[in-house]
Amino acid sequence: MHEMSLVEAVFESLLPLCADNGWKRVEKVTLKIGTLRQVIPEALLFCFETAAAGTPLEGAMLDIQEVPIRQKCRHCGLEWGGEIPLGRCTACGSTEVDTISGVELDIESLEVAVDDDEKS
Amino acid sequence: MTTKKVSIFKSVLAADEQFAHSIRKEMSEREILVLNLIGSPGAGKTSLLEETLKRRRFNSAVVEGDIATARDAERIASCCVPVVQINTRGGCHLEANLVSKALKALSLENVDVVFIENVGNLVCPAEFDLGEDYKVAVCSSAEGADKPLKYPHLFHECGAVVLTKKDLFPHVRFDRDLFWSDVDSLNAKAAKFEVDNLSGEGIDGWVDQVEKWLNLKRRS
Ligand SMILES: Nc1nc2c(ncn2[C@@H]2O[C@H](COP(=O)(O)OP(=O)(O)OP(=O)(O)O)[C@@H](O)[C@H]2O)c(=O)[nH]1
Ligand SMILES: [Mg+2]
Ligand SMILES: [Zn+2]
Ligand SMILES: [Zn+2]
Numbered sequence: 001m002h003e004m005s006l007v008e009a010v011f012e013s014l015l016p017l018c019a020d021n022g023w024k025r026v027e028k029v030t031l032k033i034g035t036l037r038q039v040i041p042e043a044l045l046f047c048f049e050t051a052a053a054g055t056p057l058e059g060a061m062l063d064i065q066e067v068p069i070r071q072k073c074r075h076c077g078l079e080w081g082g083e084i085p086l087g088r089c090t091a092c093g094s095t096e097v098d099t100i101s102g103v104e105l106d107i108e109s110l111e112v113a114v115d116d117d118e119k120s
Numbered sequence: 121m122t123t124k125k126v127s128i129f130k131s132v133l134a135a136d137e138q139f140a141h142s143i144r145k146e147m148s149e150r151e152i153l154v155l156n157l158i159g160s161p162g163a164g165k166t167s168l169l170e171e172t173l174k175r176r177r178f179n180s181a182v183v184e185g186d187i188a189t190a191r192d193a194e195r196i197a198s199c200c201v202p203v204v205q206i207n208t209r210g211g212c213h214l215e216a217n218l219v220s221k222a223l224k225a226l227s228l229e230n231v232d233v234v235f236i237e238n239v240g241n242l243v244c245p246a247e248f249d250l251g252e253d254y255k256v257a258v259c260s261s262a263e264g265a266d267k268p269l270k271y272p273h274l275f276h277e278c279g280a281v282v283l284t285k286k287d288l289f290p291h292v293r294f295d296r297d298l299f300w301s302d303v304d305s306l307n308a309k310a311a312k313f314e315v316d317n318l319s320g321e322g323i324d325g326w327v328d329q330v331e332k333w334l335n336l337k338r339r340s
Binding site for chain 1: 121122123124125126127128129130131132133134135136211212213215243244246247248269272273276304305306307308309310
């Protein structure tokens with residue numbers, strides 16, 4: 001259950017940002033999370049709602065965008081996707097395989113409510 | 121009131137990654153190899169460390185991660201090796217900020233290898249970078265041969281897989297071929313070992329690997 005740790009990290013990074021910019025209400029938080037990260041969306045949502053109470057993020061929608069696993073062979077250039085990462089290229093057998101997506105754990109963007117006069 | 125969209129593009133774990141980065145930098149300067157041992161509760165992580173330390177092939181220090189108690193640290197201390205215990209108080213994995221604090225409590229003069237024993241858990245420890253050179257997956261035959269595919273991230277990422285309790289293969293009907301072929305499909309490059317921590321069988325091969333990594337680090 002590392003979802004609580006992730007949510008704590010999200011708040012540690014977003015709350016100072018809200019304070020610095022004077023954002024009193026965040027409407028939406030978009031996260032990009034790779035399949036390999038083994039995050040359970042429901043658990044993340046639950047932790048997020050709990051942690052958001054009484055902060056500018058209270059009531060914000062949490063949009064979790066799952067990024068599927070993609071891998072690429074350095075030797076023959078083949079690219080593929082799948083449920084489980086492979087350590088060997090299915091075409092040429094090379095073990096020089098890069099995981100090009102599926103390990104993301106990023107805060108992508110926010111939507112914040114701003115007074116019309118301070119909108120720049 | 122209107123809504124404004126703000127791009128952030130920042131890693132969720134950015135703050136902890138800073139700690140991992142500075143551990144990696146300091147350990148590189150000191151030419152100390154750092155290994156992060158990950159496996160389920162009871163897989164045999166502490167036993168593997170005890171056997172490794174007994175051989176005294178290099179100077180070691182150990183960071184022990186457990187939810188509670190100092191039992192594992194006491195076992196390591198009786199091997200006469202510097203050790204520091206982190207209690208996560210419910211936390212099911214170690215994070216780099218905790219390890220960074222723990223390392224400050226150790227005297228690293230003349231240390232060649234720091235072993236970090238993560239909290240017993242096959243899932244989330246794989247998600248947190250501790251500034252290590254390699255993650256080591258420790259899995260016991262008694263857990264069953266299907267674990268690599270069920271917990272792919274660790275087995276995909278690690279530098280070595282140590283299968284413990286090889287003495288129990290016949291008793292638990294361990295499907296060795298299935299285990300190693302699944303490990304191979306996830307991570308063909310990982311170094312692979314089978315050990316019996318009770319008799320010490322297979323430990324030398326693993327210790328040779330640690331020494332090989334240490335020499336690689338010193339040469340780079
Ligand atoms: N038969 C057999 N038993 C082993 C072996 N390695 C460890 N054990 C036993 O397995 C039990 C758990 O071993 P530990 O080394 O404490 O396991 P651990 O992974 O450190 O456990 P936690 O730190 O609690 O997660 C102990 O009773 C050990 O004696 C082995 O190779 N063969
Ligand atoms: Mg232990
Ligand atoms: Zn290929
Ligand atoms: Zn955890």
